[in-house]
Amino acid sequence: MTDRRRHHDMGGLEDGPVENKEHNSEPWEKRVDAIRSLLSDEKRNLLSVDELRRGIEDLGADAYDRYNYYERWMAAMSNILLQKNVLSVDELGRKMAEVEARQGNKPI
Amino acid sequence: MSDHHHGHSHGVYDVDPLHHHPPQPDLEDTPLTHHQIMQMAVAELLIEKEIISAEELRKEIDFMDSITPVRGSKLVARAWTDNGFKDRLIADSKAAATELDMDIGPIPILVMENTPQVHNLIVCTLCSCYPRMLLGIPPDWYKSRSYRRRAISEPRKVLSEFGTDLSNDVQIKVHDSTADMRYMVLPMRPEGSDDMSEEDLAGLVTRDCMIGVALPGSASAS
Numbered sequence: 001m002t003d004r005r006r007h008h009d010m011g012g013l014e015d016g017p018v019e020n021k022e023h024n025s026e027p028w029e030k031r032v033d034a035i036r037s038l039l040s041d042e043k044r045n046l047l048s049v050d051e052l053r054r055g056i057e058d059l060g061a062d063a064y065d066r067y068n069y070y071e072r073w074m075a076a077m078s079n080i081l082l083q084k085n086v087l088s089v090d091e092l093g094r095k096m097a098e099v100e101a102r103q104g105n106k107p108i
Numbered sequence: 109m110s111d112h113h114h115g116h117s118h119g120v121y122d123v124d125p126l127h128h129h130p131p132q133p134d135l136e137d138t139p140l141t142h143h144q145i146m147q148m149a150v151a152e153l154l155i156e157k158e159i160i161s162a163e164e165l166r167k168e169i170d171f172m173d174s175i176t177p178v179r180g181s182k183l184v185a186r187a188w189t190d191n192g193f194k195d196r197l198i199a200d201s202k203a204a205a206t207e208l209d210m211d212i213g214p215i216p217i218l219v220m221e222n223t224p225q226v227h228n229l230i231v232c233t234l235c236s237c238y239p240r241m242l243l244g245i246p247p248d249w250y251k252s253r254s255y256r257r258r259a260i261s262e263p264r265k266v267l268s269e270f271g272t273d274l275s276n277d278v279q280i281k282v283h284d285s286t287a288d289m290r291y292m293v294l295p296m297r298p299e300g301s302d303d304m305s306e307e308d309l310a311g312l313v314t315r316d317c318m319i320g321v322a323l324p325g326s327a328s329a330s
Contacts, residue, residue: 008234008235009233009234010233010253010256010257011231011233011234011256011257011259011260011261011284012233012257012260012261013257013258013261014257014258014261015253015254015257015258016254017254017269018249018252018254018255018258018266018269018270019249019252019254020249020269020270021247021248021249021252022247022248022249023248025245028144028147028148030169030172030173031147031151031165031169032147033172033245034165034168034169034172035147035150035151035154035160035165037168037172038160038164038165038168039154039159039160044159044160046159048287049215049237049287049288050287053234053235053287056235067143069236069248069251070143071141071143074143074146074147074150075143075146077150078146078150081150086154086157086159087150087153091153092146092149092150092153095149095150095152095153096145096146096149098149099140099145099148099149099152100140100145103139103140103145
């Protein structure tokens with residue numbers, strides 16, 4: 001098949017029945033959504049909807065398939081903040097290690 | 109101190125409005141996932157850099173919690189009882205919503221009216237665009253691969269999977285949402301609902317009716 005569409009462009013493809021699933025948003029999902037919303041507002045203007053979508057599409061087919069919905073948002077949002085030098089790779093890495101240590105989790 | 113009662117050492121945990129202290133994962137005994145750790149780290153860094161505040165984050169979550177499909181159903185019920193409002197809603201939903209003291213935000217939402225001849229259905233094939241300011245957070249199935257793939261190619265079959273079987277002479281129009289243009293379905297007022305109040309009518313209008321995968325329940329017991 002010579003379908004040159006990118007992985008997110010799936011309209012019209014075949015698939016099984018729609019599973020009528022839903023869940024109440026988890027607190028961390030709401031926080032991702034709220035951060036996204038704040039970064040997009042007029043005060044900050046750091047992240048447009050289109051930028052987020054581009055960021056999600058740029059995660060690549062593999063991550064797109066493996067990550068769940070808000071994981072994609074979170075990964076894309078972090079990448080965009082790094083690209084815009086709002087955060088540095090170093091400080092994000094250090095902060096993540098700090099958060100993880102505080103939670104008593106074993107390193108992944 | 110004009111701040112609230114939390115000490116400085118706990119300040120960073122204020123990004124989590126539901127678990128003040130001690131800090132805990134969202135689900136008891138479940139280690140935080142990589143992305144949950146990333147979320148907390150990004151929130152804390154943005155707060156430290158004073159790009160956002162913990163207060164703004166809490167308020168935003170409260171605001172998002174307040175946006176539910178009740179908003180959409182109020183507009184539908186008003187449209188069912190006031191033809192002039194219906195025309196205004198279809199012409200300019202943002203302006204019409206202000207008549208009910210509702211702000212639907214900057215992104216245009218087109219209201220698509222169902223008729224005996226035409227049934228409307230909304231989808232976002234590329235991602236998950238949705239009339240959030242009227243319906244809240246989209247359900248998982250709306251964001252699912254199968255719905256995004258099939259809603260535009262076999263909508264009748266998809267509708268039947270939701271228990272909505274339309275007559276073959278009803279045309280189905282599917283509207284593919286984008287980041288800059290969202291849609292909401294204005295369902296048909298059910299027969300036998302003539303004597304109902306606007307408030308009771310709003311109770312018939314579910315989220316799924318306004319996405320287009322369901323029809324409003326009949327006024328009498330279904």
